[in-house]
Amino acid sequence: MDVTEILQAHEAQYKPITVEKPVPLDFDVNLLTGFDSNALDEKILKSKNNKEKYLLDLTRDNTQLIVNELFKLPVTSADTGVLAELPPRTFTLPREKPLPKDKPLSKWEKFAKTKGIQKRKKDRMVYDEATGKYVPRWGYKPKEKGELDQDWLIPVPDHVDPLEDQYEKKREEKKARVDKNKKQQMRNNR
Structure with a gap:
């Protein structure tokens, strides 16, 4: 065959x-x-x-x-x-799009750069001298639970109406500070 x-x-x-x-x-x-x-x-x-x-x-x-x-x-x-085992490249590929432009600095970033302020990371755990233990700075059972929990007794100043609620006054002051901070953050992000 x-x-x-x-x-x-x-x-x-x-x-x-x-x-x-x-x-x-x-x-x-x-x-x-x-x-x-x-x-x-x-x-x-x-x-x-x-x-x-x-x-x-x-x-x-x-x-x-x-x-x-x-x-x-x-x-x-x-x-x-x-x-x-591939050898190193001999041809360089061009980019499809141009390099992205640098993001402009916010007002705070400009200020921090001129003053030399550097961002430092805070540790999550902080030592509480009252209890003698390390407790979380934020989250579950933080060290500072807020101004209202710390000030369980607020003295009434002499020149103020004694029937005015001092706790309510503190809450309103804190709310005003928070609103002011939010407005400043919005202005900084422009």
Whole structure:
């Protein structure tokens, strides 16, 4: 039984892995790219019949050249399999968009920069001398529970109506301070 015809028909289905080009491609294997500077055949590109086949063959040949370059690289074996060590980049890709502009400083940031004020991070736990333990500065059972809890007894000044609620007065003062702070924050963010 002669199988040479069958083998030749089978080999004819597949193209060879060696590709010849008049001008060799420039490769950047790190980016998995090849730059083909060979001229295209304009007659074939203008004809409607063979245009798709010509572009497909050209793409296949260039892809084969890139794959050949990958197989020339040194390899290492790892748990995930055999890995090729890519060389450093030789081509720099341009950015799609321009670099973002710096965000303008807020009024507070300008002031802090001129005065040399630096932001310091506060620790979450702080030592409470009254209990002799470390307690959280904020969150569940903080050290300072608020002005109302600290001042359980507020003396009434002499020049004020003794029937006026001092706790209510403190609440209103705190509310006014909070509103003022919010307005200042809004103004700083402009």
